Amino acid sequence: MKIFCGRSNPELAREICIYLGIELGKCIVHKFKNDNTFVRIEENVRGKDVFVIQTSAIPVNDYLMELLIMIDALKHASASRVTAVLPYYPYARSDKKDQPRISITARLVADLLETAGADRVLTMNLHSEQIQGFFRIPVDQLLASPILCDYFSKSGLENFIVVAPDAGSAKRAEKYALTLGLPMAVLDKRRDPLNDTVEIFHIIGDVKGKDAIVFDDEIATGGSMIETANALIEQGARDLHAGAAHAVLCGDAPRKLQESPYKQIVVTNSLPVEGEKKIKKIKVLSVAPLFGEAIRRIHEGKSLSELLRKHL
Amino acid sequence: MKIFCGRSNPELAREICIYLGIELGKCIVHKFKNDNTFVRIEENVRGKDVFVIQTSAIPVNDYLMELLIMIDALKHASASRVTAVLPYYPYARSDKKDQPRISITARLVADLLETAGADRVLTMNLHSEQIQGFFRIPVDQLLASPILCDYFSKSGLENFIVVAPDAGSAKRAEKYALTLGLPMAVLDKRRDPLNDTVEIFHIIGDVKGKDAIVFDDEIATGGSMIETANALIEQGARDLHAGAAHAVLCGDAPRKLQESPYKQIVVTNSLPVEGEKKIKKIKVLSVAPLFGEAIRRIHEGKSLSELLRKHL
């Protein structure tokens, strides 16, 4: 077994290697002056079971091409099996054709990974579960949800309610609500029929006097999270918490969240949370043991389902 | 252009041909005594643009194999393009891996259709939009929703509310609610923490004194529809209506629905509604003009997006 990583989240890769008690594989990954990505694997991988860790951080396309080139180099260097480990899957929100003449890019990415030579994929909390069907190669999806639930459970949950930030995430929120034994509410967002530019936010369900946890799969611009917070406060909710697997936090999301009504925002390190992203309100839970254990089991041919059963 | 159909819904195929003003292509489709399906296309199709209409009625596997064999026969008879027209897509609910070691059969079906030689697919109201991403060939998805909304709009909608029969269909219900300009509610279904075999149904949102339309993509056993009806009545809803694109109506669903609190159940003829399925409460809207128009546009290279813009 060999583990390599691209440049998107080397800290997570190092933590995973520590969990597994092995050294991170050596490879050179850089860009030439003409902006072409270059990869050279610095260790013999013939007949080896190789895992490449690369998450879809920003710059997204650079990290994706970096991954494809690494896989190609590993396959032509005769690795016996290459597993692409994608803690945060690229283009996961482009998973349907909800406008004419657009690309289902999450599917295109699956095809590109297969073309480059990936033999299997290990990922976490896909935006929609159907993305697993975009692959012909086996895909294992880990879940950050139990890690998030554990964290919130320990803090005590009396008089709490789970809130879905839109109708599309109602099902996901319901799972959290079931696990935590809490009631749930849903944000209903629509345009004002009298003035099309005004959006009206309405909470379906009773949140008055309750502490709320808003769960989503990822926090990107933070807009949806903050709209939900405002609507919750308007309808009399008390303390607000947010939970999400992936901390994309693009643009001025960190600042906006720090200034928002949330008391805390709980995420994982599927994406690096560093520098100005590391605001005070954010709590980062590590998924390194989860990925490390999954990699170990895949390598040894043991079942992953047990690992998932502890989860949502 | 030539249109052929299997044995799953010949009535719909005939209606589509009437819309298009052409004759249904001749072919022999039967089973030998050894239960092997046999297909012989009875017209020259060399260089023709061929559409094969087959819906996923019961018996599901027989109709699927029939379709695969027809496509194979057409391709080897040198049809220039074969479009599989699937008003109700087979195995659409098997679209994710929500248990260990199961098949994403909706994806497998996509692969089988491509293997048999289908060049494109025309379908309607997929269980999840991501299923389009299961195909490498182009897929056009039609929507029955505007036909259903039109129907309900004409009957007057004062004091109505749209209801999602579970959290997973909240997003779909939201679209109906937006189109019809109605508020919405969601059924929250969970096990009793004290007694695991008892399910508790709770409506999130306020339905008291309102007439409700419960929307789903399909009605199979009717169980989910009837649970929702009971919860709605318990919480004080008045008249109940049901709307769905696909009328699977398996087992004793027709009888149960006839005896249920619903005043009417509105569906389309994407699946044949005949014999004992044709209960009094059911209202069947035809999608033949929708499919006919889509086929005409595909054949002539015109845009389908206009056809969809009128829809949800």
Place this chain on the structure above:
Amino acid sequence: MKIFCGRSNPELAREICIYLGIELGKCIVHKFKNDNTFVRIEENVRGKDVFVIQTSAIPVNDYLMELLIMIDALKHASASRVTAVLPYYPYARSDKKDQPRISITARLVADLLETAGADRVLTMNLHSEQIQGFFRIPVDQLLASPILCDYFSKSGLENFIVVAPDAGSAKRAEKYALTLGLPMAVLDKRRDPLNDTVEIFHIIGDVKGKDAIVFDDEIATGGSMIETANALIEQGARDLHAGAAHAVLCGDAPRKLQESPYKQIVVTNSLPVEGEKKIKKIKVLSVAPLFGEAIRRIHEGKSLSELLRKHL
């Protein structure tokens, strides 16, 4: 090594497992109320060498789809190799294009198996040997012929003749005749030039006063077998026996054969011979040791050719 089976012939699968001294793998295979087939593998198969036993019994399409779904589930559950074990291959008679615009469905089935993820195929007595060429994956074909010959040899063969029930099976009959050291005859079947609806049956070769064994690869409706029997009796043959690898026995074949002039009909359990199929005249020979041994050798990388050399 793991062995699973579909619902087409569990008895044979159990016998094979007894031969191998291992337990049949656990899996759930059933149909939902909407007639959709569902499969869940109940054991970890990561990195395992898996064999799936499914014969093409009636209902043919259901069992075929069941097999495809099982293979898909196993591959996505990371089985390292999946061998489809098909004692009676589906659609084997649809192996050529002898009419315009038909499907070579035996080839389509090969493509579907590969698409679902089968890595190799183990089958027995294909209707034509060329079907092996329909696959890109390796195919091993076992032969029931030595088992049938052994059985007849033990009963004594003095004054016997081998008869082919039509010109197309002359080559197969010749092989039996060579193995048993017997002369052969062929049934020549043609339409009366004076009256096109009347068929004339004529035996080429001398059968007078001889005991005859009519060999075919399968007995489906029994029509061909009974026509041959009548022609043999007309030309003075004495006791009649029938031998075939596959006992399809569809429709009222069992009754017709029981009432026919044959003294006995010898077949194998490549298809289940149960219930009303189990007529008195039928003798069922087990191919479980043959399949068990072949599976063992495939698993251990040993040669199968020795196993076949004992055969025709």
Place this chain on the structure above:
Amino acid sequence: MKIFCGRSNPELAREICIYLGIELGKCIVHKFKNDNTFVRIEENVRGKDVFVIQTSAIPVNDYLMELLIMIDALKHASASRVTAVLPYYPYARSDKKDQPRISITARLVADLLETAGADRVLTMNLHSEQIQGFFRIPVDQLLASPILCDYFSKSGLENFIVVAPDAGSAKRAEKYALTLGLPMAVLDKRRDPLNDTVEIFHIIGDVKGKDAIVFDDEIATGGSMIETANALIEQGARDLHAGAAHAVLCGDAPRKLQESPYKQIVVTNSLPVEGEKKIKKIKVLSVAPLFGEAIRRIHEGKSLSELLRKHL
């Protein structure tokens, strides 16, 4: 439409072009001094419907590679469709795995043709009909049989019998017998049980005092034809005729056939019959009009089945 040919049978290609009233496409096909085949198409073929005529004459591998290179050159020169026209299909007798660890080379050739870029295949009298199933691309098989039957019918057929030179060709012979309205017999060939090196030939069926026509799909070494002739004469047949689609005539077959008891040997020009192959007893019927008409119909998208209906 453009027609090109390799170097295997330019005379047939020219005859086909005369039938179609078009000129043969210009191309350079030769071998470099290092024995590498070189092809350059000398006319623009962008968007054209191209047919490449190449039969499997000797040297077989050179002509096959020549064809593959021509197809590759045509596809990369942007021909819209390339049909490989193979009057005599290469490696047609290697169509099954009747020994361990051999290649089904007829299937491999199908794969090679598809890999090189062939979009369809037009061929004639395949050794076994199942070979059509070796292709994923459409295959049209023409039949020389009606041309042969016409020829024999014109000469008068009173007191004739059709003879199959072995059990494997009994079905083919039966078709000729049915078309010509003649009885049939089959040569039964086996080893002497007392002395394994001696072969015993026995005619099943009554040939005494009859004129016989021995039909096969091809005449290669002529050995099988001559053995049949000897057995027929031994059992009292009178005049002997031979009919076959393909005149391979390898080694000293021409001389042996000229010295054999046959009065005439009727073949087609699917393979060139020139030089020392053109013995006196041989009668060559042209298939150029048959191929020319088939090419015209394929190009114009008309049915070929009518063309075949006139045939066996």
Place this chain on the structure above:
Amino acid sequence: MKIFCGRSNPELAREICIYLGIELGKCIVHKFKNDNTFVRIEENVRGKDVFVIQTSAIPVNDYLMELLIMIDALKHASASRVTAVLPYYPYARSDKKDQPRISITARLVADLLETAGADRVLTMNLHSEQIQGFFRIPVDQLLASPILCDYFSKSGLENFIVVAPDAGSAKRAEKYALTLGLPMAVLDKRRDPLNDTVEIFHIIGDVKGKDAIVFDDEIATGGSMIETANALIEQGARDLHAGAAHAVLCGDAPRKLQESPYKQIVVTNSLPVEGEKKIKKIKVLSVAPLFGEAIRRIHEGKSLSELLRKHL
């Protein structure tokens, strides 16, 4: 016919459309805040012959993913044919495995383009001609060389010599020398055997007192060009000119070239030469008419070879 372009070189795309007298197709191409590229084609393309123009400018990976997503969107919007027009092919220098365990990324890019759905490729002056063999789809390679030669010829070429900046480009330089009727020289670059960090540059051939044109396929960092200039001057060459098809000009190449001994640097607009790249010494020749004419011919099925014959 429709022409679309990405964001890499819209000016060239506009010039090509002017040459063709058609309007550039409308499409939206931008990045979401989460750095995901988004594409929506704003015109119906069903059954259309579509060309997408995208050159490999910096940022390379963004423009490549943009192109892949555009092709995917166009194919799923049912374009009948998509030609990727790549004036400067991405990763062209990664065309061989000259170190262990690296990727032949130019080949990977070819695979990615095919996977996304490209039906053909139109490009110019590939780094090595073998890259055409990396594709299974047809590739047309245009040549800027005659445009460069025309330009230099007009300026008068008395007492000139062509110089190859390294041994690997000797063959390319030889073609220029042949076209221009000039002698040639080659720069021999090697390490000092006494001091491994010192590179020794030596001109093979006689350049004394001559005006030199140094030809390369691209100018990236300019380093190789400037080393050649220094060696030429040292060996007594007079005026220096540089010619190259592709103006990558990365880093401080523009400044270094402006300060170099070259009198002028002649390139094409296969890559945008704008802003600080537009130094005084640079002369940009347009390839828009060349690409425009090639696109017209590809669309109309006319030969491109005539277009190339005017070239090197």
Place this chain on the structure above:
Amino acid sequence: MKIFCGRSNPELAREICIYLGIELGKCIVHKFKNDNTFVRIEENVRGKDVFVIQTSAIPVNDYLMELLIMIDALKHASASRVTAVLPYYPYARSDKKDQPRISITARLVADLLETAGADRVLTMNLHSEQIQGFFRIPVDQLLASPILCDYFSKSGLENFIVVAPDAGSAKRAEKYALTLGLPMAVLDKRRDPLNDTVEIFHIIGDVKGKDAIVFDDEIATGGSMIETANALIEQGARDLHAGAAHAVLCGDAPRKLQESPYKQIVVTNSLPVEGEKKIKKIKVLSVAPLFGEAIRRIHEGKSLSELLRKHL
């Protein structure tokens, strides 16, 4: 591990087996009288790691088809991995499209090898390094260059110069020059502008009074080597030597080389040098240890790069 060989260079195969200390695998390879190639593997290869040695000697197409059929037979006999060992790769010079409407046959050969079932390729001194990119399967390229350099170094190299026989091989010659620490020169070959049929040869660089070694990748007709020799002598070179990896030596090349000014011609046994090819001036160096060691390392999953580092 098993090693098999075709009929192109059995002597080299035997040497390789001696190096490895294993026996050459048994197989039957011959041609039937109808010129069809037949292969039967005579040993069980189930699950084995198989290497097939076949070089592209004359007759080229026969040996290529022989190899494809062997690979197909091995894969269908369930070999776990088949490595095609091609000391001299077929059609290596057809690696680009330098004329309109020709085939890049080196790429077609790569596709044919993959289609037949090759899992990897081991070859030596490809005509251009880009050919590695024609394959999707892993390719290892060995280099004869250090073997040649070793040989020349031992003879003493004072006052020597390396010469490239044309501009296209300047890069290759440069590598030899760097390894041997020698200066280099290049033959510039062009047509006389006054008389187009006369070729003018001119050596770029100073060869006067020096001993020259002309390096090329292969010697086919010997024409290029002899032209270079003549130009060298004209410009005052002294003793001439030639070095090349592959000894194609077609036509009367042996005789011409023997009569040429070269003192010796050093090649390897990648192609058999036997019979009249074995002229006095030729020195054949064995690559058997190189291939044997590479095969051993591939089988054991060890790095090949060390093996290459000793090389150019």
